[in-house]
Amino acid sequence: MGKIFFTPGPTQVYDSVPHYINDAINKDICSISHRGREFQQIFQDAVSSLKKFLNVPDEFHVFFLGSATEAMERIIENCVAKCSYHFVNGSFSKRFFTIAQELGKVPQKLEADLGRGFDFGRTEIPDEAEIICFTQNETSTGTAVDVNDLNLIKENYPDKIIAVDIVSSVPYVNIDYSLIDCTFFSVQKGFGLPAGLGVLILNNKLIEKSRLLAGKGYTVGSYHNFINLLKSAEKNQTPETPNVLGIYLLGKICNELHQKGIDRIRRETDKKAEILYKFFDAHNLYKPFVNDKSVRSKTIIAINASNPQELIKKLSENGFVVGSGYGDYKNSQIRIANFPMHKISDVEEMLDHAE
Amino acid sequence: MGKIFFTPGPTQVYDSVPHYINDAINKDICSISHRGREFQQIFQDAVSSLKKFLNVPDEFHVFFLGSATEAMERIIENCVAKCSYHFVNGSFSKRFFTIAQELGKVPQKLEADLGRGFDFGRTEIPDEAEIICFTQNETSTGTAVDVNDLNLIKENYPDKIIAVDIVSSVPYVNIDYSLIDCTFFSVQKGFGLPAGLGVLILNNKLIEKSRLLAGKGYTVGSYHNFINLLKSAEKNQTPETPNVLGIYLLGKICNELHQKGIDRIRRETDKKAEILYKFFDAHNLYKPFVNDKSVRSKTIIAINASNPQELIKKLSENGFVVGSGYGDYKNSQIRIANFPMHKISDVEEMLDHAE
Numbered sequence: 189m190g191k192i193f194f195t196p197g198p199t200q201v202y203d204s205v206p207h208y209i210n211d212a213i214n215k216d217i218c219s220i221s222h223r224g225r226e227f228q229q230i231f232q233d234a235v236s237s238l239k240k241f242l243n244v245p246d247e248f249h250v251f252f253l254g255s256a257t258e259a260m261e262r263i264i265e266n267c268v269a270k271c272s273y274h275f276v277n278g279s280f281s282k283r284f285f286t287i288a289q290e291l292g293k294v295p296q297k298l299e300a301d302l303g304r305g306f307d308f309g310r311t312e313i314p315d316e317a318e319i320i321c322f323t324q325n326e327t328s329t330g331t332a333v334d335v336n337d338l339n340l341i342k343e344n345y346p347d348k349i350i351a352v353d354i355v356s357s358v359p360y361v362n363i364d365y366s367l368i369d370c371t372f373f374s375v376q377k378g379f380g381l382p383a384g385l386g387v388l389i390l391n392n393k394l395i396e397k398s399r400l401l402a403g404k405g406y407t408v409g410s411y412h413n414f415i416n417l418l419k420s421a422e423k424n425q426t427p428e429t430p431n432v433l434g435i436y437l438l439g440k441i442c443n444e445l446h447q448k449g450i451d452r453i454r455r456e457t458d459k460k461a462e463i464l465y466k467f468f469d470a471h472n473l474y475k476p477f478v479n480d481k482s483v484r485s486k487t488i489i490a491i492n493a494s495n496p497q498e499l500i501k502k503l504s505e506n507g508f509v510v511g512s513g514y515g516d517y518k519n520s521q522i523r524i525a526n527f528p529m530h531k532i533s534d535v536e537e538m539l540d541h542a543e
Numbered sequence: 544m545g546k547i548f549f550t551p552g553p554t555q556v557y558d559s560v561p562h563y564i565n566d567a568i569n570k571d572i573c574s575i576s577h578r579g580r581e582f583q584q585i586f587q588d589a590v591s592s593l594k595k596f597l598n599v600p601d602e603f604h605v606f607f608l609g610s611a612t613e614a615m616e617r618i619i620e621n622c623v624a625k626c627s628y629h630f631v632n633g634s635f636s637k638r639f640f641t642i643a644q645e646l647g648k649v650p651q652k653l654e655a656d657l658g659r660g661f662d663f664g665r666t667e668i669p670d671e672a673e674i675i676c677f678t679q680n681e682t683s684t685g686t687a688v689d690v691n692d693l694n695l696i697k698e699n700y701p702d703k704i705i706a707v708d709i710v711s712s713v714p715y716v717n718i719d720y721s722l723i724d725c726t727f728f729s730v731q732k733g734f735g736l737p738a739g740l741g742v743l744i745l746n747n748k749l750i751e752k753s754r755l756l757a758g759k760g761y762t763v764g765s766y767h768n769f770i771n772l773l774k775s776a777e778k779n780q781t782p783e784t785p786n787v788l789g790i791y792l793l794g795k796i797c798n799e800l801h802q803k804g805i806d807r808i809r810r811e812t813d814k815k816a817e818i819l820y821k822f823f824d825a826h827n828l829y830k831p832f833v834n835d836k837s838v839r840s841k842t843i844i845a846i847n848a849s850n851p852q853e854l855i856k857k858l859s860e861n862g863f864v865v866g867s868g869y870g871d872y873k874n875s876q877i878r879i880a881n882f883p884m885h886k887i888s889d890v891e892e893m894l895d896h897a898e
Contacts, residue, residue: 193574198575205568218553384787385739409646427612428610
């Protein structure tokens, strides 16, 4: 009770979430038909609030899925006949690659060491690659791709589909939607909502590719193939009964964050990241995992610690929950999230207990 | 506000749901890690409460998905090389068949007219059928398969996988799990919960089939193939970040319903169904759509009405929300759900306004 979660996600929910949930219950949002006008309005509100807040152009579609992991699967399933290309420097970029393998494709990858970036200007992506997959912010290690690098990729490979995982950097990351074709995320990180909803934002290039593959006899999935998803989305509906409450809450939170303003959110995130990295750069025991400052994530801060469990325990006893290291780093790191619901004063107070 | 939803799903939530949600928020259930001990306990509680309540044998696995529609897709994807067999007498049984087609399989079907049952004793299912798919309760028309008929199928085809859609009949339907291999449903119907969670209950026959197909080079999906789902479930986890709140609520509701007792719930459902059918059988304007009493659903009651919108409006003005007819029957039927949260007194009061 009363703890503040600085975990990479699920994380602290926004203060207003309990209020929105109670409101939803009082308005029977959990009982209304997903084929009725009231739901269509909720769908439309969520999509338009999200697009306004994230500055997504009109021509992009928004699909609601079960998770960001499902988004990875559906992108590969709908857009890849044989070869996807992946920049892999952590567990989640690797997962995107693995999903392509599991779906019987022959993906290719460029690997970087954990905590390191890529030299995008010199990268040669093979002709057969149908889609280029980025994990813009590697949640497992707190390593970020500079969005300006997407520019280089677009210039060199203008015809390929570009898909960007922004799971743990949204809404902070400033995506120029003229340089990419698709982004996706889930709502339990920077949107501070209960888990169980994935969001896929995509343009017609992906829809056309799905149609092309389906026409050639490839299997592009069933109820959640892009053709079925689009047919429903055009009616402000989903093919199946969706997470109605989650969609409702996403609309409300996007509205609230839009009121606050994306510029202010980005400035505050930069400020908190600066405080966090400065503190740990100067610490004698705990040091940032990512050395190269140009690829340090502003939203997931990974810290090396010889005894992470001790630090996690100490912070928890003082009311702050931070994440453990991911996978192999479980016993040598902690991870601290820096999302819009995390206040500067809370960051400072938490750090007081990490001295 | 204050309306009672008799809709086929999403439907009325249980009275205790707002309380459980508030409890979950206070206990930070929406913030905890899905890889930690607290979530594992929630997962385990939900599975064991569900199994106890529905009398599911220990050897069955429980997987959490996004929806019942996803369950259909995953069953076909994991268990069918070429041919599934479907009993089709409505939109949802047809959807199961269509999903198999969309996944590139060559399904076969036996069709019955809407509102009619099947002669299972005389049905000849071809050798090449790898799985037999039932929609035990056709939500679109209120037509139910007698579970005793599953006996005939099991006797005649002991080696085939038998999958049963119990979306709109659970928990009322009394499934003998020794006669089937798999059931599935979503939580926004008889479990009276917010939508966004599908539940798949299956035995090792389906797991083995998935392994066999994967070994032969078939694509059985990625993060939600049965091998990955089982690997996670054995650790009381899910492959992706799931609908944690939904899983938590399902455990709570199963516990509550188990306290009440499944026998009592079934008796009350029978009683309410009797009241509903008796009323409409005797009505001069509105008549039950399903004539054959042996295939009338106890949980979804479809009623013919020459002007359904008028009846829907009249009931709504008096605080009762009923469903419209499905698909082609939108302008000629209404549908009334009879789930455990619907009280006998509310059924009676609603019917007073349908005179």
